[in-house]
Amino acid sequence: MEDIFDRVKLYSEKPKSLSSEEKNRLLIAFADALIKKSSFILDANASDVTAAKKSGLSSAMIDRLSLNEKRIGQMSEGLKSLALLPDPIGETAEEWTAESGVLIKKTRIPIGVIGIIYEARPNVTSDVLGICLKTGNACVLKGGKEAYSTNLAVLNCFSDVSGEIGKAYALLPPQRDATDRLIKAKGKIDLVIPRGGKGLINYVKENAAVPFIETGAGVCHLYVEKSADEKKALDILLNAKCSRPSVCNAVETLLVDRDIAEKFIPKAMKVLAENGVKFHGNAEIGAKFGIEPSDDDVYFNEYDDLEISLKIVNGAQDAVSHIKKYGTKHSECICTENNAIAEYFMNSLDSACVYRNASTRFTDGGCFGFGAEIGISTQMLHARGPMGLKEMTTYHYKIYGDGQVRK
Structure with missing residues (x-):
């Protein structure tokens, strides 16, 4: 060699x-x-x-x-x-x-x-x-x-x-x-x-x-804030999880505002289940939506497959705290129609790519106009993102x- x-x-x-x-x-x-x-x-x-x-x-x-x-x-x-x-x-x-x-x-x-x-x-x-x-x-x-x-x-x-x-x-x-x-x-x-x-x-x-x-590890999050357009959020979720589940820019955790969780999560589960997705979550998710509960370490998982973790959060600040604890600084998305909350979310995270109302699957050199990419950096020095x-x-x-x- x-x-x-x-x-x-x-x-x-x-x-x-x-x-x-x-x-x-x-x-x-x-x-x-x-x-x-x-x-x-x-x-x-x-x-x-x-x-x-x-x-x-x-x-x-x-x-x-x-x-x-x-x-x-x-x-x-x-x-x-x-x-x-x-x-x-x-x-x-x-x-x-x-x-x-x-x-x-x-x-x-x-x-x-x-x-x-x-x-x-x-x-x-x-x-x-x-x-x-x-x-x-x-x-x-x-x-x-x-x-x-x-x-x-x-x-x-x-x-x-x-x-x-x-x-x-x-x-x-x-x-x-x-x-x-x-x-x-x-x-x-x-x-x-x-x-x-x-x-x-x-x-x-x-x-x-x-x-x-340092590149690649992608525990990417989609946070659906209470003002989110439901259709946009479901379309983004389906694309971000199911279009290519094995790639590092696929969403691995869905976070949903408590105010809309009882309404949104069943719809999200229906859409994802129709595409063969398996669900994971903590005790609260298990009790409310009939999923076998896991401990909180489940939120560290990068599945690279048709699996996703679910969690209910108490607003944007709670969502940001969760992402900072469990994320890999790859790509995160907020679905919201509230400009102030969107700016708070995007400014509070230091992930390489932070989205508003768009799929994390766009974290890609070709999509960014780079022609191709050699990797997606999640570290802070020299290069970040695609x-x-x-x-x-x-x-x-x-x-x-x-x-x-x-x-």
């Missing part, structure tokens, strides 16, 4: 040297290759899906793993969207003249070699390759073992069109120790981005020897003088 790290590090200067035009041509060529070789990718994916089903992978995770012509088309379009976006590399973020007379320019540059750890989502492979190429970064991919054949097929499409540049990009084999070796490859990996559940994130936090960005091109850059200062010396 060390030979992979060494090779990527050696060739990491190659993508840095590409012009914007060269990077965009490669992105388009990669996008076209995905379509041309879609049957090859789908054959690999079918093999992965068959093995995953035999191993007992959940239906939600099978959905994340599965590709079809439409999804490959979306992967291709995502790459083309990246090609249309401005190249951040070389961009002057700020400039000023210091008291000494030197001109200082703060300029965006690549980070270096990015290590990406992710689970069974092959579309992440093309997104990451595209974003890293556009920003002049090299990358080492560590996808879930369930998607190895598919990820390799996607990477091969990129390698076929990228020549020597492609040697700056690699997929680690599905070995048990690959993640551990990646996050400890100090001097060879400049930044690690883990995309996955709480267990993966915590493992990286506790064991990484290289810098990392991370697109600019978030995969750092900066240095260029200082222009005319013989000045410091006195």
